[in-house]
Amino acid sequence: STKFKQLSPAEFFYNNRSMAGFDNPTRAVYTVMRELIENSLDACDAHGIKPLIYVSLKRVAADELEVLIADNGVGVPSRYIADAFGRVFFGSKYTIRQSRGTFGLGGKMAILYGQLTTGEPVNVATSIGSDIHLVKLSIDIKLNQPIVHQKKILHNPNSYRGTTVSIKFKGDYVSARNRVIRYLRMTRIALPYASIIFFDPENQVFLAPALTESMPKPPVESKPHPYGVDIIKVKEMVDSSKREVTLLKFLQKFSRIGVTTASRFVTWLGLDPNRPVKKLSDDEIKKIVEGFKSFTFLPPDGSSLSPLGEQTIRTGLTSEYNPEFISVTTRPPSAYEGFSFIVEAALAYGGGINSENGSNEVRLLRFANKIPLIYDSSNDVAMKVIEEDIDWANYGLDPKVDPLLIFIHIAASKVPFKTAGKEYVADREEVRREIRLALRKCARDLKTYLSKKKREQNFHMR
Amino acid sequence: STKFKQLSPAEFFYNNRSMAGFDNPTRAVYTVMRELIENSLDACDAHGIKPLIYVSLKRVAADELEVLIADNGVGVPSRYIADAFGRVFFGSKYTIRQSRGTFGLGGKMAILYGQLTTGEPVNVATSIGSDIHLVKLSIDIKLNQPIVHQKKILHNPNSYRGTTVSIKFKGDYVSARNRVIRYLRMTRIALPYASIIFFDPENQVFLAPALTESMPKPPVESKPHPYGVDIIKVKEMVDSSKREVTLLKFLQKFSRIGVTTASRFVTWLGLDPNRPVKKLSDDEIKKIVEGFKSFTFLPPDGSSLSPLGEQTIRTGLTSEYNPEFISVTTRPPSAYEGFSFIVEAALAYGGGINSENGSNEVRLLRFANKIPLIYDSSNDVAMKVIEEDIDWANYGLDPKVDPLLIFIHIAASKVPFKTAGKEYVADREEVRREIRLALRKCARDLKTYLSKKKREQNFHMR
Ligand SMILES: Nc1ncnc2c1ncn2[C@@H]1O[C@H](COP(=O)(O)OP(=O)(O)OP(=O)(O)O)[C@@H](O)[C@H]1O
Ligand SMILES: Nc1ncnc2c1ncn2[C@@H]1O[C@H](COP(=O)(O)OP(=O)(O)OP(=O)(O)O)[C@@H](O)[C@H]1O
Ligand SMILES: [Mg+2]
Ligand SMILES: [Mg+2]
Structure with a gap:
């Protein structure tokens, strides 16, 4: 006779960890790093704190790593520490406001992966400015709740505020290294106000000090917009x-x-x-x-959002690629399912972007809520727009052949991610439309520039 | 101050329905259809019942559809009906045995989507051979539990056994039609013993009577294999x-x-x-x-699995494509994370498969646990093997240019799906290796055939 059963959320993601970005030991390294870094960045820039984040990844045995991340963020209130790190679908980012975190899952998955590969608990140290709380915990998968192994409270004479997380897990850093570095370089483009220091298992240091003094002010929680509410x-x-x-x-x-x-x-x-x-x-x-x-309502006001801004995009693309020309478009706020979002797009042409790409592939740089997206670009809604919605020939362009880089940032109070590992963005019609309109505008500007350049060249040749 | 919150599993998937295949009104039609059909097929062939499944999709308003599916499967015991259809992460397929269902989520998502687009509850009628139970229910999202609106018990003089589910939802059938039909045609390839009748909103009928009398015997639950257990x-x-x-x-x-x-x-x-x-x-x-x-253990014995078998694959590919040559390879059982799996691969060449493909794309037909996979092939582990692991030139082949069709079936007690919508399979090393070995064997056989054919042609030309 058929056995029926109820699974806890922790059991579900333990069983299906590929969905959350733990497909294999190489991908696991990338996912552990990005989940912890995104938690630390949220704890800073959502609260007007200029991020200073230290990450070290050490080899502790043949295929065993230990990650330690320390931030100067807002910290976790003591009564929530155990659940924040030990209960799937528990978090502080379920509000109508842009943040990197959205599922109440990422930190727990990193901890769970450490637990299933090494049996080791996670160590957390955190303070909101008063006492420093140290917690050693593991996750009770069946009950989806934390098991606290050890708790300690320390005095905090210097009013340290922030969070430190340390996890032992098995992973293949050597195969993951290029993607981890790419993630950090892309983060640097999006966050010129953040300082990130990364010590890798080979004792190499990736040092990214802040490039700017000022920071955009944090987004504020908003009410749902009527458009698309179900x-x-x-x-x-x-x-x-x-x-x-x-x-x-x-x-x-x-x-x-x-x-x-x-x-x-x-x-x-x-x-x-x-x-x-x-x-x-x-x-x-x-x-x-x-x-x-x-009904025609006023569009959302964007106060719950934190776009990169044209200046940041230009500066970032220039420092990475030194293109000959950049066209940037920022769409006005739009909404889907009641959530507001802004699409920012850019086309970078020539200069350090060379067309002997060889691979005949579109060069696409994607961000969502300031998170670099590196995997599964072929199914991303941005790629669908590029390959199906834009008549590039109409602008005299071919993104597979020309020295062209396409940049897309979706800033949203909820990004319609297709996977729990946030690999790519789903084909949501309202989002697809905004990307399409933004890219058409950028393509028009680039076409204008290239025609003007051609006319000038022809003029000089006479 | 920061607001912390716990989400229920229903809330999580309601918020993130793109992950479960409800990206937009077109995709929603496909997903509702496939989730219900897969539930009905599981209820039949896992219990040695030759499937006879009736599906109708009617237009009830401008953009509103009503799906009705009726099967002759094993039915749902009365004490489990409400939870089976109203509680996320509740199901009967959490065992170590091959089945289409695996998450305890699919049926609930179809019902939830109907609820959020029309406000309507689902109607279920089911019997395990005794009384027929009728239940009208909706899902309490916050509490992740069913709300039963109405219940009725009918006598069952003819010992009808099976399940009928009816859902009203908004969706774009016209845009989805091609994919729905493709799903049904691919199901026909995998399941020659099943009869499926589909009435679409335009009163067209897709009739697929069973082609064979016999059915493979159902897989049986097995213990976990030691290899890869964590x-x-x-x-x-x-x-x-x-x-x-x-x-x-x-x-x-x-x-x-x-x-x-x-x-x-x-x-x-x-x-x-x-x-x-x-x-x-x-x-x-x-x-x-x-x-x-x-440690070297005996490999898994495959009793928990239900591969298609070489005969079914040949018959299916022949009836769909009438190729000149087919090479089929069935790998022996392997395991990952304690779950056993078998990879079956085939290369079909020539005949009705023509090389003026135009699109310069690999022709790949994917199945996992007899489920046709139609979306997101570019990131599928099979595509990674095809594009990165096989040196096609070594076999005198080019899958982007030659009249070549690649067929992959993964039969597993747990398929490592990358998405909750089961769009594609994750890059799991053990699975990737088996696909690689299977395709190399098929490629060798095809190369042998083509060389022999070429020699014969050269011989005749003298
Ligand atoms: N470094 C940190 N500083 C402050 N708070 C943190 C930190 N790391 C985690 N938290 C808290 O723990 C909660 C859970 O984190 P977790 O990564 O599991 O989920 P999330 O970030 O909310 O969403 P996502 O799954 O999308 O990452 C967060 O919402 C946040 O409140
Ligand atoms: N047509 C049906 N006949 C018999 N039992 C059914 C039928 N449809 C659903 N069920 C029962 O309801 C349970 C829940 O179905 P649901 O689709 O939500 O999850 P699942 O099929 O177990 O997994 P998945 O989310 O992967 O589809 C099933 O496990 C099965 O026991
Ligand atoms: Mg997080
Ligand atoms: Mg199901």
């Missing part, structure tokens, strides 16, 4: 509303809906503004959700 | 062992370890066979896991 979301918001809340009041829980817009929307839909929202029927909720898709 | 897995098995179980007895819980092999292994490791396994230290467990990787 029935489940609206029902959740109705459930969490007080009993007396009217439809008119309820609509103002959405971004860009003030009392005037709310009244116009309710009138347009033919509903009663004073109706208690908890009394709405399923059909009326469906009508509201349909209306959200077709 | 520390967490061993500790779990130790925890669930009775207190008096010795190390010698414990080792026999693994496939291919009888008392003789267990003694040899314990002696080789230098441990005491009579030691109560619960008294092993962490270091000793680690030593056992390391030993499992290097």
